[in-house]
Amino acid sequence: MPTDLAPEGATPTLDTQPRRIADFATVGDALDYAAQGSRGMNFHDARGTLLRTYPYAELREDALGYARRFMTLGLKPGNRVALVAETNPDFAACFFGAVYAGLWPVPLPLPTSFGGRDSYTDQLDVMLQSSDPQLFLYPEEMESFTTDAAERREVKAMSWEKLAEQDQSDAPLPQADENAIAYLQYSSGSTRFPHGVAVTHRSLLDNLRAHGLGLKVQDSDRCISWLPWYHDMGLVGCMLSPMANQISVDYMKTEDFARRPLTWLDLISRNPGTTLSYSPTFGYDICARRISSQSKPSERFDLSRWRIAGNGADMIRPDVMQHFLDIYGEAGFQASSFCPSYGLAEATLAVSLMPPGEGIKLELVEEEKLAGGAPAPGGDDRPQRYRAIVNCGKAVEGMEIEIRDNEDKVLGDHEVGRVLCRGSSVMVGYYRDEESTAACLSDDGWLDTGDMGYMSDGYIFIVGRAKDMIIINGRNHWPQDIEWAVEQLPGFKSGDIAAFALTSDSGEELPAVLVHCRVSDPGERATLHAEIKERVRSITGISPIVELVPPRTLPRTSSGKLSRVKARNLYLSGEIQPFEIAA
Structure with a gap:
């Protein structure tokens, strides 16, 4: 089979290795299999220049080395390892190394432009307090940002450059258990009281399989991503899912996307295969606004092979998506490529996906009915005041969705209420927070997402966050x-x-x-x-x-x-x- 459907110098899009759709027991098993092929990760700079090719085989070798270094440091299965989630090979190798060693990696955010150093230190402080790690890893250039938080919590901290200098233990690696915790994912809830979502190997692999099946992964698919690895859509959707489904990925850093967002579209244009790429609404908005009025998108971009333009992680704005289509339709982008979705860290990632090719579908819903929980419109009369609500697709494999009122009564189609979901990929709970877990997760496994929405013929429509009302x-x-x-x-x-x-x-x-x-x-x-x-x-x-x-x-x-x-x-x-x- 040819292996040339890839940007020059990058890992191939096509491979002779038979594809398995995340049908593994543990994360380590998934990487072991991906490493038998030639696909992998590829890291690009802000202009889209390829900086580093990182096949899954090389990632596995490095990860096993880090696993043995963790053992040399005396870390035991179940210990937490906090890592600043820089988009680079070091984070990936340390993350998987922690998993191989039976540790629980905890991806932590990078600094943002808001609040400065003190605000970032405070954010790290509360996450370190919550996760209580035995080791805190960071890139060497960020040492001045991280040491204050580590000292406050008396956490052993080192750069991953220093970790690479440690000797490797020759003791056998622990036996992985599919029901054990694989990692902690911090949800985007309160900054002061963050919630560490405990994700097991089993729940992760079930969600990754549902993701791959829902997107109908093809041999010619290749993923392009700028999403941060400390967020569930970036970590699960664009790092763990491509690995477990044996897909090559081209990455650019989130901060590089913020400076040069059109590089994202350049990377997609250079891909000779078909493309999977995701973004919250604001990513599409930035690209639509950044293109010069004097520029012709068709002269710079070729978006005709963009098969899945995923959209999620926030309320989907139909006006923004239409603006993107208006701008980039001439560059070959197709409306049917849009793939709205709904998910949250507490469900590992995906709860629902729009079937590929159906694009964005809307319903006009009267504001009074949205706010009061009355039936959404089903007749021909257009309401005087309405909101366009985006269809977020159908429940992924292994997931159930129900809409309930405040008395827990299950509502019918077109009735607005609380969105609940249940499935094998729903979290086991928040780490060391039984009260918060009990507040959203029932004894029979139903997760109250905190969102409001309604069902229509098996499709879920998300209205907004209940707590923001x-x-x-x-x-x-x-x-x-x-x-x-x-x-x-x-x-x-x-x-x-x-x-x-x-x-x-x-x-x-x-x-x-x-x-x-x-x-x-x-x-x-x-x-x-x-x-x-x-x-x-x-x-x-x-x-x-x-x-x-x-x-x-x-x-x-x-x-x-x-x-x-x-x-x-x-x-x-x-x-x-x-x-x-x-x-």
Whole structure:
């Protein structure tokens, strides 16, 4: 079989090795098999230049070496190893090395632009406290960022460059157990009280198999990714799934994508095979906005072989996806390539996937019915006020989905309620947090996702997060609706607005909106402030609190989502300082 469907110098797309769709008992078994072929990982710089080819065979050899070094350091099965999740071969080898040694790797986030060094140190501190690792690994150039947090928690810390200098134990590796914990995944919940999701080998492999079957993996598939490895979509969807399904991957770092997002599309264009690549909505938005109005996408890009353009990890914005299609359709991108999905770390990753080729499908849902839990529209009358809700596909193999009301009654089609799921890939629980586990996971295995949605003919439609709901005068409002309304004003984009509720001195709930402001003229600011206030008042029926804040002020979670909870807390604490508005 030819092995030339790959960028020059990279691991091949095609291989003679028979493909197995993640039908392994443990992560180590999966890597052992992938290493028998010639596929692997490929690391590129911000311009898309290939820096390092890393076949799975070489990854396995390095991982086994690190496993024996961990044993030399005295680490025992069940010990935790925290790792800063840099997108490079060192992290991959240390992660799999920890798994081979029976340890529990704990991927930790990289620094973000918001908050600076102190904020990052605090974030590491709470995650180290939660996971209680016996070893903390990081890239050498990040030593100044990591040592403070390690010293606070009295955790042994070293760079992976130093780890590579350790002797290798000659003791036999521990026998892997498919029901043992494979790793801890920190969900994008509270930064102050992070939740470490305990993922077993069995739950991981079941989800990876469901992922591969759901995407109908083909021999000519190749994955392209810029997603961070500390988030479930990046780690599970774009590192562990390609390995377990024997797919070659081309990586660029997340920070390189932020600087040069169109390199992502360059990498896809250079791929002669068919392509799997995923992004939250904001990734497609950035690429649609970044292309120059003078440029012709068809002259630079060829996106005709992009088979699966996955979308998940946040609310899917149909207007953004349409804009991307409008821009890049001339470069061969097809609407049917869009693959909406729904998932969360507590379910390992995937809960539902849109069947390949069906693209994005919408339903127009009246806001009153969304907020009140009444049936979604089924008739021909178009509601006066509605929201377009994206179809997120069908439950993956081995997963059940139910919609329930607040009394746990199972609801029928087109009835909005709480989204619950059950399956073999649902977590065993949060690490050392029985209270939080019991709050979302029932004795019979049903996980309350914290999301709201409804079912329609076997498809799941996600409406929003239950905890983000804003209740004004007894009426429910989704913050996404308020934010979207403000975004329609000129000069705004997704992520510029955070809507939440504040309690007045009288105990009344008031809508509050923080808005990134790029206008410097005081008069123009005052006009903008008034326009936003009127726009929000028209939706909520009450005069809101509107604050204009400097660009890049609103915080995001480690996965890049807007954090409304953190924005509210920073505003109340005075850490977010709004501009003064002239009377």
